[in-house]
Amino acid sequence: MVEISIVISLILIFDSYLLGKCISKYFNWNADYFPIITIGFFVILGIFEFFVFAFVKFQFSVYYILFVQYILLIIPIFVAIKVKVNLIPTQKELKMILGGALFTIIFAFLMGNQTLGEAAFDSNFYLSMVIENSTSPTLGTINGYTGNIENISTLHGYQGFYYFHSLLLKNIRNILSLNNTSLTPVYLWTSALTYFYMLSDILFHSINLFLEKKSLHTKIVALFFVLVFFTNYFNISFPFYGNTWKTLNIACNMLILYEFIKLNNKKSLFLLTFLNSSLIGFSSSGFFIACFIEISFFFYLIWKKEQNYTIYLEYWISCLSLLIFALLYFSGNYTKISILILAIYCLAGYTVYLTKRFDAIFWKKLLQFFKFIFLISVLLLVIVSYFVRNSMFSGSDSQFNGYSFFFRLNSLGDMTLNYFIPVNKIEFVRNCVFWFIIFINCFQGKYEKEYKFFLLLIIILFVNPFVTPFVVKYMTSIVYSRCFEIFINPFCLLIFYTGLIEWLEKNKNIEILFLLALEIGSIGIIVHNNISYYSKFFIPQKGYNPVYRVTNDQWELYQNLIEELQSSKLERPLILNQDIAVKAYVSNIRVLIDANTSRSAPAYSDENIDAPSDWLNIFYVRDYYGQHIWKQDPDYSKICDAIIDSNCDYVIMDKEVVVLKGDLYLPLWFDARGCSEVIYDNDRYVLLRVRK
Structure with missing residues (x-):
């Protein structure tokens, strides 16, 4: 493999x-x-x-x-x-x-x-x-x-x-x-x-x-510093x-814009057409991130009094994938919004075409108009944010409402880092160093002045607590924290690091000591970076195979299931499973206990609600024997009734799940044989075909 x-x-x-x-x-x-x-x-x-x-x-x-x-x-x-x-x-x-x-x-x-x-x-x-x-x-x-x-x-x-x-x-x-x-x-x-x-x-x-x-040591420290993130x-x-x-x-998007701003390579903007498209291809959240970057860059051109027709044309083309995704997103229940977005894009294209004929006086008025639009937009974002700050989310997520969402613990709900509130000493040290470097860059007036102005526009428009309620409610929802990656990416981190080096070079002795401390600290953080709230979920079990990234017992189970499915000729058979990873390795199947159901079920114990079904109550794998999940305790004597009621074709059971019978704890799968037949088993799992 x-x-x-x-x-x-x-x-x-x-x-x-x-x-x-x-x-x-x-x-x-x-x-x-x-x-x-x-x-x-x-x-x-x-x-x-x-x-x-x-x-x-x-x-x-x-x-x-x-x-x-x-x-x-x-x-x-x-x-x-x-x-x-x-x-x-x-x-x-x-x-x-x-x-x-x-x-x-x-x-x-x-x-x-x-x-x-x-x-x-x-x-x-x-x-x-x-x-x-x-x-x-x-x-x-x-x-x-x-x-x-x-x-x-x-x-x-x-x-x-x-x-x-x-x-x-x-x-x-x-x-x-x-x-x-x-x-x-x-x-x-x-x-x-x-x-x-x-x-x-x-x-x-x-x-x-x-x-x-710069020196080799400076480059090595730069590598370790970025790898911290x-x-x-x-x-x-x-x-x-x-x-x-x-x-x-x-990072590549920000590099292309850096090349335009710093090196004045006007042709490179065309590449954003495909980089924006690939960004959406990686994640739907790439859409709003690309929008933040593109909108901010447009206003950068306005504030810099750009009047080049070709630049605006390439900029307009670079937004094509954003237009298509927006049309697809709103095409279902919001057709009028789709039509409006398309009309605005076409109008913008026509305006770009007309710019070839604009004289200096008209350009001056147009640029002043868009500067006014920028100021009004920021003001509206701030005002609307104030009024929607308590209605950003509903239900259980309403706890996140308010300006404080900007500073929340991002890592507990998303694949992002905590930039403001650390959860341990390691994060505290990392954040202190990061914000110190940002602070130094803010006072390095001449260093990358133009590019930092562009970054400032992104912050003013989208990445600050005063506009967060609006942006979250109408644009990003719960994954707002991903927009910090506009700044926390390999390219931008090295811009900030270089700004620090430029400042430190004024005193060589301090530079040497600081870089040595930063190097040691970065290595220490990297070594301990995987000690997090979620670390326990990545510890391999006995028999773990690093090639397949599951245990050998799981892999053998999947191989035998694939062979069984090919011989059975069933179309997308339904599987009642006590191994949730099966869906990740076997195609053309449906599962009754998926990863989402499995990880959310323990929360039911706090709500004290009824079990959704007998088969889920029986087959849900507890963390320990007798763990209370729903109001009803599972009635393991009805396992065959539950299997039949689930309408499944196959059952995958964990041999370590046991039930008390008399004075003995016996494997639960023994009772499942009353309505199904074993077609494969190993030390950990058993695969059964339901009799129908």
Whole structure:
């Protein structure tokens, strides 16, 4: 499995390298300073995402988009030949490539020693999404939790990153005839290897961009400082999540805008067309993040009195994917809003076209008008935020209402960090250092003045407590904290770090001492970074297999289930399961106890409510014998009645679940044999076929 993943990863990286080389030649980039491999991959994915919009919405056959993927992976070869790019890496590039390979190996080893955390996170959902769509005739209609066929979800149905890997798995299955095994490990490792490498790609090139003439020690400290923010449980354990990848995409977006602002490369704005698209492909929250960046950049152009027609045209084109996603999001119940958004976009395009004819006087009036719009917008955001501050959420989430949501403990509900309120001493030290560096940058007036002004516009418009209630209620909902990644990404962190270095260089002795302290502190935090609220969910069980990222007993169970399903010819059979990870490894099934149900059930004990069903009450795996979950205690004597009532086709049971009979504790699965027959068992699990 890992061997297949390595080959696929190398193909993707090589393709991305070819396209990145072509891009760097077209934009006159020095490849020593730009992560061309990562940008090349995001451009490929961004183009693919435009096809995803159509194929998911209109449910076109997956085989046509499979052909699209072939073309996207082949085209870089022909383009590289056509434009005659120099494919031989420079000495610095070669060092970064080798360093990236070592970086990837280290992080892959760390990942292999952590589980999927499926008991607390959405691992099952995303893994199921990939493997289900690798066998489905169309894309986006299968619920990743349960396996039920449902209507398309706008929030998750257009995430092309997962479909891209689904099609890769479909090709592998067909080419290598791997129909009798789960290909989930191939996706896990392919995504991980490419993620780790591209994280290093951005890190090394950004360090070279900002610190090329600095000492080696300064560069090493920079690497450790950034890794403090990128060695968390989700960076190590979840490199197959689009949300984990999203931060790398944001870094590239911010790099492109930096190049425009700092180096005045006007042509590079066109790349945002595909980077915005790929950002949506990784996560639907990438949509509002891209909107925040694009809107703020527009007002940056206004405040800088930009009057170049080409710049506004490229900016308008770069928003195309945002328009399409917005139309898809509102097309169901808010058709009028969709029409309004389309009309505004078309009007903006027509206005851009007319700018070629504007004279200096008209430009002056137009720029003044948009400056006024900016000020009015900020004022309205602040005023409306005041009135909606207590109605941001309803129900149990109403506890989050108010301006304080800006400062909340983000890590307890999302894959983000706590930037204001630490949960332990490690976070306290990290935050103190981070905010000290930000403080120093604020008083480095000449350092990256223009780019910091652009960042300030983002803060004024969207990322401050005074506008948070409005932004949360009408734009981001509970995942508002993800917008902090606009600043907490590898590229921007290195901008801030370099600002610190510029300040420290005024006193060499202080610089040496501070960098030494920062280096030691960063290494210490990295070593302890996985000690978090969720750490207990990543501890491997006995028999854990780092290749498959489940135990050997689980893997053997899945293999036998796949073989059974192929011989049974049942269409999407229903499984009553005491192993929730099965949905992540076996396609074309439906499960009764999904990851979402499993992790939310313990909360019922606080509410003291009735059990949803007898079969859930009986089959829900308790943390300890006799644990009270619902009002009713499970009646294990009715296990066969519960199985029949669930209408399932198969039952997966955990042999460690026991019931008291007389003076003995006996495995619960013994009683299930009264209405089903054992078709496979191992030391931990048993698979039964229900008699019908």
